[in-house]
Amino acid sequence: MNLYLDAAKFISPKTSFVKSSASNFSDLQSAIQKLLPSLKSDPKRIYALLKSTIRYKELLDDVLKQAGLLQYEKISYSIAIVLVHDFLISKTGITAGKGPLKDAILRHKTRLKGEFTKVQIKRGIKDLGEFNASSNDRTIRWIRVNKIAPSTLPASLPFTETSEFPPPRGTICADPFIPHLYAVANLHTRQLISTPSYQRGELILQDRASCFPAIILSPMSGETVIDACAAPGNKTTHLAAIMGNIGKVIAYELNPDRAKILQRMVKRAGASIVRVENRDFTGAVPAEWEDVTKVMCDPSCSGSGIFRKEGFAITVSGDETEEQEKDGGDSSGDALAKRLLNLSIFQTQIMKHALTRFPKATRVVYSTCSIHAEENEDVVRKLLTDPEIAKLGWQAMGRENVIPTWHRRGWRERFQGMEWPQTPEEIAEGCVRAEPIVDGGIGFFVAGFERDCAYTRKRAAGLDDDSEEWNGFDDAVDSRPVIETALKRRNKKRKKNKKSA
Numbered sequence: 001m002n003l004y005l006d007a008a009k010f011i012s013p014k015t016s017f018v019k020s021s022a023s024n025f026s027d028l029q030s031a032i033q034k035l036l037p038s039l040k041s042d043p044k045r046i047y048a049l050l051k052s053t054i055r056y057k058e059l060l061d062d063v064l065k066q067a068g069l070l071q072y073e074k075i076s077y078s079i080a081i082v083l084v085h086d087f088l089i090s091k092t093g094i095t096a097g098k099g100p101l102k103d104a105i106l107r108h109k110t111r112l113k114g115e116f117t118k119v120q121i122k123r124g125i126k127d128l129g130e131f132n133a134s135s136n137d138r139t140i141r142w143i144r145v146n147k148i149a150p151s152t153l154p155a156s157l158p159f160t161e162t163s164e165f166p167p168p169r170g171t172i173c174a175d176p177f178i179p180h181l182y183a184v185a186n187l188h189t190r191q192l193i194s195t196p197s198y199q200r201g202e203l204i205l206q207d208r209a210s211c212f213p214a215i216i217l218s219p220m221s222g223e224t225v226i227d228a229c230a231a232p233g234n235k236t237t238h239l240a241a242i243m244g245n246i247g248k249v250i251a252y253e254l255n256p257d258r259a260k261i262l263q264r265m266v267k268r269a270g271a272s273i274v275r276v277e278n279r280d281f282t283g284a285v286p287a288e289w290e291d292v293t294k295v296m297c298d299p300s301c302s303g304s305g306i307f308r309k310e311g312f313a314i315t316v317s318g319d320e321t322e323e324q325e326k327d328g329g330d331s332s333g334d335a336l337a338k339r340l341l342n343l344s345i346f347q348t349q350i351m352k353h354a355l356t357r358f359p360k361a362t363r364v365v366y367s368t369c370s371i372h373a374e375e376n377e378d379v380v381r382k383l384l385t386d387p388e389i390a391k392l393g394w395q396a397m398g399r400e401n402v403i404p405t406w407h408r409r410g411w412r413e414r415f416q417g418m419e420w421p422q423t424p425e426e427i428a429e430g431c432v433r434a435e436p437i438v439d440g441g442i443g444f445f446v447a448g449f450e451r452d453c454a455y456t457r458k459r460a461a462g463l464d465d466d467s468e469e470w471n472g473f474d475d476a477v478d479s480r481p482v483i484e485t486a487l488k489r490r491n492k493k494r495k496k497n498k499k500s501a
Helices: 002-008 016-020 025-034 043-055 057-067 077-088 100-106 109-122 128-134 186-193 208-217 234-242 256-269 333-356 377-384 387-391 424-429 454-460 486-500
Strands: 140-145 171-174 181-185 203-205 224-227 248-252 274-277 292-297 363-368 431-434 444-450 469-474 480-484
Touching (some): 181 186, 208 431, 224 234, 234 248, 234 274, 377 387
Parallel strands (some): 224 292, 248 274
Antiparallel strands (some): 431 444
């Protein structure tokens, strides 16, 4: 019975994720983590029970109301709904020994089953899978039109265009943030992948948040770009499409099996400018790719932002069509903290290589499919405060170049104490976050780094960022040469901005 007592702590009417949305599962995960020391059951089992209970909450509420269970028994709503869930929906039934709470449910088993059948008939539900997919599953399937192929959104797709989001069943809507990206209800997935357009690589299933990194990197036709951790290849082929399939994309993937998946994806998308390198990105040196101007890094992470879309496996016909969870492991307590620490060290090392080894690079984008700050904002902070990286002129990109109209930004509190050369607010605004499900897809984080193109010219001339720089003559001081270091200029500008504020 401990499982149900623990689960009941999170599903009272006062709990925000229940009141606001049945799909706010990231809030649920956070709530369980906070109460971890007081829980007597496996947190994974608690989460699974709650997730399914919340998913079927509309049905269960109707059953409880029609059966009048709470009127006849001295039992709380929170306990009743999780027990009734397992009694009616779980294949194993109520997994608890005999006791007063279980007896309270079983005394009404005939009425509960009868009302459950009536509710399904009334809603036209032939089976629970159908209800889960069409009525209560608010997950979205995103389709990117592959502009490498001579394609548009096929007129043959049986969808009506809408501006409503999330799109109702049978409709499709264009995304306002990512060009050539469209949303449909998840239940249409199999219908989509059976189309000739998908089979020819003209349509690519790619989550919206997964499109953010390539859009923020914004490579130009003819540039040489590196995708440091490329498989399965959605972001790689997106880069090629943005570049008009003109230039060069070097795609690194260390794992041989994932490199093969990457090769297939690249071939199907027609991304002829992509060169797959089945080796470690940290072995790449400037001598190999002297003309690299931009780098995209999406290293291995906890995958905590990933969820399985109901009724559809992430793998389709042997190819990966979505970003997958890249690292497994225990998700509880100290084990999670240790795993996040190890991952953040690895992520920082890869990013530092990208920021320090390519002298002509002017923009680097970092992303994860994680919801944890340890892998996101904390990694950005480590990089921005690294003396070697700072000396090379790297700063966080401004919001104006990081999908400025997206509503969810980085966590400012993780950058507290950083006042120069950018404030915590400026750095956080230059990051974007996507919450799983509630933002229409997987959980994701993206941050961009950039430096002025003039840096490369200074370096070629033998100057670094702290060298004295000639600013011409100032008539107000007897035509004496004005010489200021970059540090003095920045401090003067910041003081001026503070006074004007």
